[in-house]
Amino acid sequence: DAKTTQPNSMESNEEEPVHLPCNHSTISGTDYIHWYRQLPSQGPEYVIHGLTSNVNNRMASLAIAEDRKSSTLILHRATLRDAAVYYCILMRGTSYGKLTFGQGTILTVHP
Amino acid sequence: DAGVIQSPRHEVTEMGQEVTLRCKPISGHDYLFWYRQTMMRGLELLIYFNNNVPIDDSGMPEDRFSAKMPNASFSTLKIQPSEPRDSAVYFCASSLRQTGELFFGEGSRLTVL
Numbered sequence A: 001d002a003k004t005t006q007p008n009s010m011e012s013n014e015e016e017p018v019h020l021p022c023n024h025s026t027i028s029g030t031d032y033i034h035w036y037r038q039l040p041s042q043g044p045e046y047v048i049h050g051l052t053s054n055v056n057n058r059m060a061s062l063a064i065a066e067d068r069k070s071s072t073l074i075l076h077r078a079t080l081r082d083a084a085v086y087y088c089i090l091m092r093g094t095s096y097g098k099l100t101f102g103q104g105t106i107l108t109v110h111p
Numbered sequence B: 001d002a003g004v005i006q007s008p009r010h011e012v013t014e015m016g017q018e019v020t021l022r023c024k025p026i027s028g029h030d031y032l033f034w035y036r037q038t039m040m041r042g043l044e045l046l047i048y049f050n051n052n053v054p055i056d057d058s059g060m061p062e063d064r065f066s067a068k069m070p071n072a073s074f075s076t077l078k079i080q081p082s083e084p085r086d087s088a089v090y091f092c093a094s095s096l097r098q099t100g101e102l103f104f105g106e107g108s109r110l111t112v113l
Helices: none
Strands: A009-013 A018-023 A031-038 A045-050 A061-064 A070-075 A084-092 A105-110 B005-007 B010-013 B019-024 B031-038 B042-050 B053-056 B065-071 B074-079 B088-095 B102-104 B108-112
Touching (some): A009 A018, A018 A031, A018 A084, A018 A105, A031 A061, A045 A061, A045 A084, A045 B102, A070 A084, B005 B088, B010 B019, B019 B088, B031 B074, B031 B102, B074 B088
Parallel strands (some): B010 B108
Antiparallel strands (some): A018 A070, A031 A084, A061 A070, A084 A105, B019 B074, B042 B053, B065 B074, B088 B102
C-alpha cells in the first residue's frame, strides 16, 4: 500500500487558517486521499476525501497537487475544537474501507 | 440517528477471561469495520463486513479473536481467552460505500489485568 508522510505536529492560533500537508509520492491512480481527525478520547471523524480535483465541504478544503504526490488539508478558521490528530490516508478504490492510519499530525490551536 | 453505538464503553477483566464487545451500526449502512488502537501500534483494521458477510479478516491478530455480524444492526468482537496485550481501545465503524465516509463509534476501552 502507498504510504503517506505528515509532520508530527503543527501549531496554529485560533481564527487563523491552518494548512496541514501530506506527501504521498507513491500514490497510484486508483488511490483516494482521505482525511480523518481524532479528538481526544473520541473515535476518528471523517473530514474530507478526494481523488484528483480539489474538494470543499463544511469542515475543510482539500487541495490536491496536479501530480497527486501531495495534498493539503485547509481549515479556513481554526477553532479550539479543531485541536486533534489529523490523519492523511490513501484508500485504494478496489479496497473500499481499508483505511491504514499512520501517526498523523497533532494540531495544537492556541487561544 | 444516534450514530454508531458501542458497548461496553469500559471493560476491565482478568487474563484468561472471555471478552465480548458489541456494536450497533448506523441504520442503512452496508459496511461495518472493527479497528483497534494502542499507543504502540496506532489504529489497526481488524476485520470488516459487507452486507453482514466478512470480507477481510487479515488484521485479526490470532485465533483468540473472532467477529460476527448476525444481522445488519448488530456485530460482536470476541476475545477468548483474553491476554494483557489485548488491552486497547476497540472502535467499530460503519459506512455506505457510495459516500466513502466512515462513521466511528466512541470506542470500547479494554483493560486485561
